[in-house]
Amino acid sequence: MPELPEVETIARGLARSVSGRTIRGVDVAWQRTVDPRGLAARTLDGETIAGVRRLGKYVLFDLRSGRHVAVHLRMTGRLIADPSTALPHTRLSLRFADGGALVFSDARKFGRWRIFDGDPQAELGTGIDPFDPELTPARLHALLRGRRTKIKTWLLDQRRLSGVGNIYACEALYLARIRPNVAAGRLTRAQAAALLSSLRKVLRKAIFYRGSSVDDYVDGAGMPGEFQKKLAVYGRGGLPCRRCKTAIRRVVLAQRGTFFCPVCQH
């Protein structure tokens, strides 16, 4: 479900709504929600949330103790602060000392919570962020050099670049006029530069519109985003390209639906 813009929207909202609050009670309704590589959920009892931010596609809670909680929402995970009614598919809840709660609901049960000490980036293995100032066109071009994997598949690999998912990979490649199936290493320096600026443009705009609610994404307050109305290619198979009117094609790359314009993208 959520990619960088959706996770950013959720993290920003939760930073305001749960920062400074103290956990007094943890309910785990689906044990596998808690990643066994990290600490047990009950260790959160008594912790106070210092802040909330995004790391790649993780919602990262920084605790006053120095510990961290990384929540990955995968396809259908939702983090809702102080819900007014019980949520369906609730898998884990943090009860706060003030009487409120942070509830994790996840229909498909793919989402994971990981509680750990130490450096989040090292712990989670996240690659460079698309908005990291150190990611220059030259740096991206260098990262792509020699890679024979398809550029769209490369964009989805979180160990290299962290935060881009299926929707925004399709959208950025469309904006940059690059075919999803070209080998990553074959992109020219100019194409790498176009791809980077397209990624930032589409991600920034999607954050502005509070994410894309194609199916069931909602933010930390339960509100949907608006960017799904702005999508240029994702989910538009068979519909006319907004630039040249050619029918948008859908193919499958790396087991994921992939949309592109066969005329605009080379």
Added chain:
DNA sequence: ATCAGCACCTGTTGGC
């Protein structure tokens, strides 16, 4: 290194 295939899960949708 890379890829296809499958696993993890449930809910919704579209075709027949």
Added chain:
DNA sequence: TGCCAACAGGTGCTGA
């Protein structure tokens, strides 16, 4: 109307 297959914003593992 009803059933079933396909599909879904993600990742991780295995085997080739």
